[in-house]
Amino acid sequence: MKLVSPGEAAANTNDMSDQAGEDFVRIGEMAKKYGVTLRTLRFYEDKGLLNPQRDGSTRLYTRRDKARLKLILLGRKVGFSLRDVKQMMDLYDPTGSNTKQLRLALDKSEKQLARLQKQRALIDDAINELSNSMAAVRQMLSERSALQASAAR
Amino acid sequence: MKLVSPGEAAANTNDMSDQAGEDFVRIGEMAKKYGVTLRTLRFYEDKGLLNPQRDGSTRLYTRRDKARLKLILLGRKVGFSLRDVKQMMDLYDPTGSNTKQLRLALDKSEKQLARLQKQRALIDDAINELSNSMAAVRQMLSERSALQASAAR
DNA sequence: TATAGAATTGACGTAAACGTAAAGGTGCAC
């Protein structure tokens, strides 16, 4: 099995294997490409979210893995836990209509959306409270400096 | 030192000690009053945020402690860590102008406000992404059911 | 062939704010 040399991995005009252009990528490049650490990729694998092939002990990521990683990162961005992401991805069946998967995703998404909106409300609250407190503190500080000024007179 | 009997603690027409009406409250009532657990109050004490007096081994909270707890809860609400809250409270000096304390509080508040606004932006982002994804999923689901309908025909 | 760069597994550490026993004292209403 031919590997992509670390330096020229970007220029991938490699062997076409079985059917399509399978461009394998090792963990380092994968990490760089998606802005995650090696640890993260291994962690996701450990959690069953990724399943790269192996060349001996070296992980080889294909575009399937890239698609999955993109999904994981999207899920993470919108606040899903990795468990949720896994649950949804585990339902994926390349031979079916994936209606169940889509329904689950929609269901989870609705709940997550509600959570996000709640969080937003909490943050707005916090911002207001904090702004008020800051105004009060500024007020106290200006009073104090006024006192100092009159004392220094 | 006279204690408030557990049942009638609300009706506090007790002994006026030294100067003011020192109404002592035990941990249970304190917790109920502020909607926190006993564990929380002990935890805050352990972290140096509260310092109730003792009658033997029993904690007695005065209005000083209540004021401090209110501050803690406010801080928590606006997203400060307990460490931050402690730092700010530790600067309190009943005999001074507390200018330093106020400045620190203001400084921390500005940073926290920035964090909150950033978080808000992130959440808004997430909400948008999630909404988009949901629309896409709904689209796919409706296509699927259309297919099913035509197949069942 | 020597060395640097990339990869591996394993395993403990981290952060925050408490939760949750376990095992035991104290006072009071009956």
Added chain:
DNA sequence: GTGCACCTTTACGTTTACGTCAATTCTATA
């Protein structure tokens, strides 16, 4: 004299998503 509500301390557990070594192996290249 007992049951019950209340209080105490000690100390390990929880959660999530990795970070951070450590020790080792593999591979490529000068």
